[in-house]
Amino acid sequence: MAEELRIQAGDKREKYETLLPQVAALVANERDEIANMANVAAALWQTFGFFWTGFYRVIEGELVLAPFQGPIACTRIAYGKGVCGTAWKEGRTIIVPDVELFPGHIACNSASRSEIVVPLIKAGQVKAVLDIDSDRPDAFDETDRIFLEQIVALL
Numbered sequence: 132m133a134e135e136l137r138i139q140a141g142d143k144r145e146k147y148e149t150l151l152p153q154v155a156a157l158v159a160n161e162r163d164e165i166a167n168m169a170n171v172a173a174a175l176w177q178t179f180g181f182f183w184t185g186f187y188r189v190i191e192g193e194l195v196l197a198p199f200q201g202p203i204a205c206t207r208i209a210y211g212k213g214v215c216g217t218a219w220k221e222g223r224t225i226i227v228p229d230v231e232l233f234p235g236h237i238a239c240n241s242a243s244r245s246e247i248v249v250p251l252i253k254a255g256q257v258k259a260v261l262d263i264d265s266d267r268p269d270a271f272d273e274t275d276r277i278f279l280e281q282i283v284a285l286l
């Protein structure tokens with residue numbers, strides 16, 4: 132079992148290491164933020180097949196749904212609400228191993244079991260968040276945080 136987990140973790144790291152330069156190339160020559168978010172969401176989804184992968188942008192004091200891959204989702208999230216609103220408020224990545232244990236988690240879809248939210252910060256301000264949901268509990272760890280923060284920094 133331990134061996135199996137190590138192999139899975141290594142596999143994940145390898146996938147991110149392959150993905151990172153691909154994403155860098157994808158976004159390098161495009162200055163439109165929404166176009167880049169669309170391709171990043173698609174690239175992550177193609178690589179990992181997560182249940183839901185996408186962005187919310189900060190617009191007029193709310194998070195508003197932006198490019199994503201997966202089932203339809205809540206369109207607006209208030210500051211400090213849910214995992215996304217909390218990552219925005221705190222300006223840091225939040226990993227939720229079990230969404231049922233996160234107070235105020237917003238269930239856009241009941242199949243979601245664990246989640247990671249990475250803020251996109253520019254000039255000290257959160258401009259958007261990347262939200263990834265898995266239908267498995269405990270799907271995200273430090274490897275995801277490190278690589279997803281690098282991917283988001285490319286935007």
Ligand code: SME
Nearest residue numbers: 204213214215236237239
């Ligand atoms: N679960 C998120 C809401 C967004 S959806 O899952 C796509 C949250 O608690 O912020």
